[in-house]
Amino acid sequence: MLVDAHAHLLPRDYPADAPECFPRMEPIDGDTARLLLFGTMRFRARDAFFDAERRIEEQAASGVDAEVLSPMPPLLRYDLPAADGLSLARHVNEFTAELCAAAPDRLVGLGMVPLQDPDAAATELKAVQDQGLRGVEIASNVLGTSIGDERFLPFFTEAQRLGLAVFVHAMPSPTPRLPASAMGTYVVGLEGMLAAASMITGGTAAACPDLRISFSHAAGGFPLVVPRAQYFWGGTWNEEPAVPERAIAHDDGPSPLEYARRFYYDSMVFDRRALRYLVDLLGADRLLVGSDFPAMPRESPAGATLRSLDMEPEVLERITWHNAWRWLGVDPPAGR
Template identity: 70%
Template sequence: MIVDAHAHFLPRGYPEGAPECFPAMEPIDGGDDLLLVFGQTRFPAKQVFFEAEKRIEAQDASGASAEVVSPMPPLLRYDLPAGDGLALAQHVNDFAAELCAYDPERLIGLGMVPMQDPDAAAGELAAIADRGLAGVEIASNILGRSIGDPAFLPFFQEVERLGLSVFVHAMPSPSDRLPMSAMGTYVVGIEGMYSAASLILGGTAEACPDLRVSFSHAAGGFAMSLPRANYFWSGAWNEEPRDLERAVMPDDGPSPLDYARRFYYDSMVFDRRAIRYLVDLLGADRLLVGSDFPAMLREDPIARTLRSSGLTDDEWGQVASENAYRWLGRTRP
């Protein structure tokens, strides 16, 4: 059994009379595909983005048993007025519930919330749970603010209280330090690292010990920064016993690595050597299959690189499906 924990959907349309700032799905000549038009975004969307039957067919073709489907990241527009952002989220969440109702065991939905208004975002979580969705997708930053900012702590506390899951998708933040050509490559690594580190450094991980959160693309460069962070905490190399005389920031609480091992990470890192590092550092019980489908093509067959990474049968069973259901807080079928 293989669960693709990083896949996306788009609603097939938006209600008449919606605010002008809403997206539009425009027909594409010569077929049934649609063009997402949202601000500067122009994205051609194949039917598999919004037709449940097509998604199941695509799962069967690739060898996937189920997908965790989250909104296509361009929909996470936190620059919209808060009321419009909430209305958009509610429409997207309604569509997610409709899509997943086609086959709830094979299509597990995540919704979205207007993180530009943390109170409204927290207030929408109960409705997400009522729709049968497993949790929410959020961006790695909120208009340049880290998700570990104390302003967002009540939101995460409500997520934890309701037993929902969070998927953090790396998104560009306002910056001119790298060219636009880096937005889909290096920035993903930087943003993933910032978002995961901020949950530790901002106190969210401490305040919400039962929070179930996953990061796209293994939180980018986060895993490479952890040994250094752990050294500053412990004064020791290689996770050897703490040496408080050498520790720069001694702390009686969990180590950075202990906190990091509470999170989940999709393993779409494009190289088996990177996967081996993640398994060695964080544990096979922390990794999920991910593909970014259908925005990106799946490997053929799905998780081909994972399968070739030298995992034991037990490790493969965890990564292929067991971890996904633990992250979702659901019983594996």
């Protein structure tokens, strides 16, 4: 079995009386795709984004048994007024619930919330859960503020209380330090790293030990920098026992690597050597399969690079599907 834990959707349409700041989806002559218009964005959204039957066909073609669907990240517009952000979130969440209801054994939905208003976002989590969605997707920063900032702690505390999964998708900051052309490449690595690190340095990881949180693209550069944080905490190389008198920033809490091993990470890192490092450093029980489908094409078949690592069958199964259900907090399908 293989669960794609990083796949996206777009609503087919938006209300005719929606605020002007809402996206629009327009038909394309002679095409089953639709054109997403959102501010300056123009994006051809093929039908797999919004059609359950097409998604199932695509799953069969690539060897995927189920998908965890989250909103296409540009919908996470935290620059909208909070009331408009909440309206947009509710429309997207309603569509997501309807799409997943068409094939509940194959499609699992994540909602979205207006995190620009942390109190409203926390309050909306119960409505997300009541719709049958298993968690929420958020961006790696909110108008340039990392998600580990204390203002977002009540949101994460409520997600933990409700047992909802959180998926953090790397998104650019309003004040980028790299050109727009680097958005899909280096920016993803930087933003993922900053988001994951902020959850530790800001105290959220300590305050919410049972939060089930996953980071897109293995949190970018985070797995390569956390060993440095481990050295500063413990004063030793290679995760040897800490020697506090040699450490630069020791405390009595969990180590940086212990915190990092509470998080989940999708495996979309494009190279078997990177995957091997993630398994070795973070553990096979922390990784999920991800693809960014249908915004990006999947490997054919899905998980081909993972399978090339020649892992033990039970280890491979953890990554291809066991971990996804554990992250979502749901029982696996009957017979699995």
